[in-house]
Amino acid sequence: MASIGWQVATVSALRDETERARTISLLLPSWTSHRPGQHVDIRLTAEDGYQAQRSYSIASAPADEPLIDLTVERVREGEVSPFLHDELVVGDRFEVRGPIGGYFVWDAAAADPLLLIAGGSGVVPLMAIVRHRAQVGTGVPCTLLYSSREAADIIYADELERLGARADGLRVIHTLTRRQPPAWSGYARRIDMKMLGEVLEGTGRMVNVFVCGPTALVELTADALVGLGLPASQVRTERFGPSGG
Amino acid sequence: MNEEQTTDYEVADPQTLDGNAAAGMLFEIFGAEMTLSSARCAHCGNRAPMGTLRVYCVGGPGMVMRCSVCAEMVMRVMRRPDGSFLVDTRGAAYVRF
Amino acid sequence: MTDRLVTRGFVGRRETAQRGQRLPPGQYLTNDFPVLSAGPTPHTPLSEWTLSIDGLVAEPVSWTWDEFQALPSREFVVDISCVTKWTKLDMRWQAVSVDTLLEHVELDRRAAFVIAWSDGGYTTNLPIADIVNNQAFVAFGYDGDSLAPEHGGPARLVVPHLYFWKSAKWLRGLRVVEKDQPGFWESFGYHNRGDPWLEERYSGD
Numbered sequence: 001m002a003s004i005g006w007q008v009a010t011v012s013a014l015r016d017e018t019e020r021a022r023t024i025s026l027l028l029p030s031w032t033s034h035r036p037g038q039h040v041d042i043r044l045t046a047e048d049g050y051q052a053q054r055s056y057s058i059a060s061a062p063a064d065e066p067l068i069d070l071t072v073e074r075v076r077e078g079e080v081s082p083f084l085h086d087e088l089v090v091g092d093r094f095e096v097r098g099p100i101g102g103y104f105v106w107d108a109a110a111a112d113p114l115l116l117i118a119g120g121s122g123v124v125p126l127m128a129i130v131r132h133r134a135q136v137g138t139g140v141p142c143t144l145l146y147s148s149r150e151a152a153d154i155i156y157a158d159e160l161e162r163l164g165a166r167a168d169g170l171r172v173i174h175t176l177t178r179r180q181p182p183a184w185s186g187y188a189r190r191i192d193m194k195m196l197g198e199v200l201e202g203t204g205r206m207v208n209v210f211v212c213g214p215t216a217l218v219e220l221t222a223d224a225l226v227g228l229g230l231p232a233s234q235v236r237t238e239r240f241g242p243s244g245g
Numbered sequence: 246m247n248e249e250q251t252t253d254y255e256v257a258d259p260q261t262l263d264g265n266a267a268a269g270m271l272f273e274i275f276g277a278e279m280t281l282s283s284a285r286c287a288h289c290g291n292r293a294p295m296g297t298l299r300v301y302c303v304g305g306p307g308m309v310m311r312c313s314v315c316a317e318m319v320m321r322v323m324r325r326p327d328g329s330f331l332v333d334t335r336g337a338a339y340v341r342f
Numbered sequence: 343m344t345d346r347l348v349t350r351g352f353v354g355r356r357e358t359a360q361r362g363q364r365l366p367p368g369q370y371l372t373n374d375f376p377v378l379s380a381g382p383t384p385h386t387p388l389s390e391w392t393l394s395i396d397g398l399v400a401e402p403v404s405w406t407w408d409e410f411q412a413l414p415s416r417e418f419v420v421d422i423s424c425v426t427k428w429t430k431l432d433m434r435w436q437a438v439s440v441d442t443l444l445e446h447v448e449l450d451r452r453a454a455f456v457i458a459w460s461d462g463g464y465t466t467n468l469p470i471a472d473i474v475n476n477q478a479f480v481a482f483g484y485d486g487d488s489l490a491p492e493h494g495g496p497a498r499l500v501v502p503h504l505y506f507w508k509s510a511k512w513l514r515g516l517r518v519v520e521k522d523q524p525g526f527w528e529s530f531g532y533h534n535r536g537d538p539w540l541e542e543r544y545s546g547d
Contacts, residue, residue: 004272008347041269044349052354055266077374079354087351094349101268103280103296119254149253177253190253215261216254236296239262261382301380305426306543307530309380316382323531326544331531 009096031066036128037105040098057124061131073121114142119213141169150179193224264298282342288317366538369429384461397518398450420502423538436483452520461512466525505536
């Protein structure tokens with residue numbers, strides 16, 4: 001079992017994904033490769049010793065190098081995410097511990113098709129699964145149903161389009177709840193039972209489901225899937241929310 | 246916290262998180278990754294991975310973990326200012342790890 | 343030592359402008375109204391809701407929602423501090439003073455504490471001296487609206503001079519007792535009284 005001690009990470013790259021979401025690449029001195037779905041805790045320390053701690057999902061696929069990507073959504077009036085968005089520069093250092101979590105984790109050796117359901121920045125741990133799946137070249141069919149407010153809010157939009165076009169069994173389905181671009185062919189409403197029923201027609205019922213997003217999305221999705229006849233044990237959830245930003 | 250809504254889903258119970266959110270603290274307490282470990286609810290008998298517990302008061306000194314079936318408290322954890330923990334496991338028939 | 347590492351440029355969300363005057367030590371100012379609950383939000387229909395005072399009183403009293411609404415109420419504008427370190431200034435509540443509620447009962451001379459109890463099983467303990475003389479009220483409105491369920495609606499206790507965990511959400515009753523009985527958090531390492539100006543966050547043991 002990996003140690004859970006704190007280590008000092010160095011920011012090696014920064015990339016804005018959308019207006020509100022930023023990816024932070026971290027170099028770690030001693031890293032045990034993570035599993036897709038896991039998160040890390042980060043701890044920031046001010047000059048006077050004041051500390052703030054948060055958990056963030058890992059966005060990158062497991063790699064041989066001690067390098068991970070976190071994608072952080074800016075929270076208005078938050079304490080940590082505005083700092084990570086506005087202040088952080090390459091070369092800065094802060095403490096990290098992890099990888100953490102064994103429940104919301106995908107094992108690439110699993111044969112069951114995947115259904116990933118994301119709301120907003122809940123796509124982050126699911127992207128680690130999508131990327132890992134592409135990397136290991138497993139033929140396991142995978143459907144990502146991703147709910148965003150509008151097109152500009154879609155995190156990893158280009159990469160998802162590229163991966164979806166590889167015709168290796170990845171299907172990316174977007175729903176835009178607030179505003180849709182002209183000639184939009186995807187869904188244009190919140191995720192509901194009818195939408196999930198349609199998505200399940202494409203995947204079959206023997207799916208491993210991972211749901212990540214705000215509590216309301218997770219609850220309605222998990223309830224609807226069970227209502228559609230999926231065993232609750234096939235549905236793994238991760239609610240994100242009141243981490244204090 | 247009362248965050249800006251960044252998705253169009255109403256927050257029914259904004260404080261609820263999954264057991265994953267407690268994974269770091271549980272690791273500190275038990276010295277092992279615990280979200281896959283089973284806990285049996287002493288109230289309704291439901292046995293489930295600790296990752297399925299509902300976690301409340303993340304960010305407070307004390308954190309409450311509740312059964313996902315009956316909502317009774319399975320475990321309660323508090324980090325003391327000296328770094329030690331108080332762990333109340335009266336709501337767990339057992340934890341297997 | 344990794345615990346000596348300072349993150350360049352990180353100061354944290356700590357307001358210093360009003361520190362010492364209205365901001366208790368260790369707190370930061372927020373404009374949000376953060377939500378912290380120890381359990382799921384209960385949904386008791388107003389038709390089944392009552393508020394009671396029992397225990398060491400000559401005659402227990404209980405109000406239905408309509409009866410409670412008919413009690414004299416007024417606006418209270420107070421600063422609130424939460425043990426999670428936020429402080430919010432000038433919060434406007436519509437509420438019935440605990441003094442008004444206590445006018446309806448005759449306290450036994452042994453009465454020294456109340457146990458506030460709530461839907462969902464939450465409890466918190468308070469010396470009677472901390473809830474009389476307009477120091478505490480039962481709020482059913484906030485900022486011109488009815489009190490939202492996640493903030494403790496239909497009605498919550500508010501004791502602004504103590505940390506916010508003393509302000510029991512979803513309040514259903516006050517039980518008057520002779521001997522102090524630590525509540526949900528007080529029996530689990532939180533300070534028994536919780537004065538933010540004294541930073542009474544944790545119990546001594």
